Amino acid sequence: MKVLTQPTPPMAAIVLVALLSLLVSIQKGDAHDLKIGSSGDWSIASAPYTTWAERARFSIGDTILFNYDGSKDSLLLVSQADYNNCNTASPIEKHNDGHTVITLERSGPHYFISGVPENCKKNEKVTIVVMADRSQKATSESPFVASSNFMIFFCLVGVFACFFI
Numbered sequence: 356m357k358v359l360t361q362p363t364p365p366m367a368a369i370v371l372v373a374l375l376s377l378l379v380s381i382q383k384g385d386a387h388d389l390k391i392g393s394s395g396d397w398s399i400a401s402a403p404y405t406t407w408a409e410r411a412r413f414s415i416g417d418t419i420l421f422n423y424d425g426s427k428d429s430l431l432l433v434s435q436a437d438y439n440n441c442n443t444a445s446p447i448e449k450h451n452d453g454h455t456v457i458t459l460e461r462s463g464p465h466y467f468i469s470g471v472p473e474n475c476k477k478n479e480k481v482t483i484v485v486m487a488d489r490s491q492k493a494t495s496e497s498p499f500v501a502s503s504n505f506m507i508f509f510c511l512v513g514v515f516a517c518f519f520i
Contacts, residue, residue, distance in 0.1 A: 390420045391420065397428065397430060416459065423453055425454075429449060431448065431467065431470050432447045433445075438467075443471075464484050467481050467483065
């Protein structure tokens with residue numbers, strides 16, 4: 356009759372830590388940290404930003420850095436109508452700290468303009484279009500298909516059971 360031995364606790368701990376690290380890296384997603392216009396400089400001199408924004412692919416969770424002189428300029432998130440007319444009177448958000456980091460939290464277009472109307476009219480503005488979140492499977496698929504997080508959880512429970520019970 357063979358006697359089965361269990362792995363030593365340090366080996367089990369290493370495997371568990373490795374699996375937890377994998378889980379955390381999967382949860383991080385594909386978010387990117389970007390600088391406006393590639394340089395991060397939000398100014399008339401760096402405008403227009405249209406070509407940069409059209410070439411980039413933006414996803415939910417991405418962050419965009421805007422650097423500018425906060426005593427002379429600002430960054431406004433505005434409606435499409437205010438973007439088209441360079442209207443600075445009623446922004447959705449106003450930033451004037453000179454080092455603004457915007458996190459893109461929803462899909463669709465985001466309209467940014469300079470808080471100085473003359474700067475906006477000289478193309479210190481940008482439309483950033485965020486792609487739809489495609490990370491979740493449609494619920495119309497088979498109800499028996501488990502999500503990847505659910506499967507990872509059961510794998511971790513299985514590893515725990517193998518090494519510690």
